Amino acid sequence: MKKIFLMIISCLASVLVMYGQDGGWRFAVVGDTHVPQAYTIKKIVPSLIANQVEVILFVGDLIQGGKRQTAQGMYEELSQWQELTKPLRDAGIKIVAIRGNHEADIKGDNLKPWKELVSPDLNLMYSYRNITFIGMDNYLNGEHTVDTGWLQKALKKVNKEHIIVPFGHEPAFSCNTFHPVCLDADDSNRSKFWSLLEEYGIDYYFCGHTHQYNHCTVTHNGKTIHQIVSGGGGGFLQPKRGGIHSTDEYQIKSVDLKSETGYVLVNVSDRDLSVKWVNIYDEDVKSRPIPQRKKRSQKR
Secondary structure (H helix, E strand, C coil): CHHHHHHHHHHHHHHHHHHCCCCCEEEEEECCCCECCCCCHHHHHHHHHHCCCCEEEEECCCECCCCCCCHHHHHHHHHHHHHHCHHHHHCCCEEEEECCHHHHCCCCCCHHHHHHHCCCCCCEEEEECCEEEEECCCCCCCCCCCCHHHHHHHHHHCCCCCEEEEECCCCCCCECCCCCCCHHHCHHHHHHHHHHHHHCCCCEEEECCCCCEEEEEEEECCEEEEEEEECCCCCCCCCCCCCECCCCCCEEEEEEEECCCEEEEEEECCCCEEEEEEECCCHHHHCCCCCCCCCCCCCC
């Protein structure tokens, strides 16, 4: 009897080590690191390791890239990003990443460097413990879009016992975001995407694009979903600008907004998620002015 009791205690101890004393674990969301324009990721990496995260979602704009960059330059910038994030992989942390507009806008064959150095899939699914992460490329079927056909098929494949965590680069709704138009550039596509989240009982959508931490709730048809923007990975900080765009159908409510560098830490329990913003101060980013758009010269 004593032997059986000891075996039970041993098994329970193993479970506690595996899942943490509170039965939970952590993942993180990092957006818009913009290497090599910024090196904030150097300061973020030690914090991610110290917080014992097990999965990290990089929600686009890993590199500066952009319309003036070439495919060869993309290789070089992504290689830098890979080197800077190597300590995470060495620590056994799983990295899951999707493209942002700064990767999608690069001239030439910008898919080849991405697929070779980051991920062979643009839309992707990754299951870990009690979560299935679903990453959506917002540029595969045109700018500001979600491949809802692919998403619908992916959602049908998810283990019914799993929490579903969708993430993309762009916010679905404007809620004091710097960019006035994101996925809502195509209302029909955005609404179909959001209705799939509602249908599958999803509580959180994670994204980046706007260089800030921005937490809002979106209530529609009696269902409330949290939209979490984690865009403080290193790009120049952006204040609120777009306002809150509630409609007759969608009621948007701001919960929190911080224009500062850092990342989102997510605690996972059996069936629930809770989010926390982790500020990582970077003087180089804080003191960098927001680029001003050039005014068009008026013809006389």
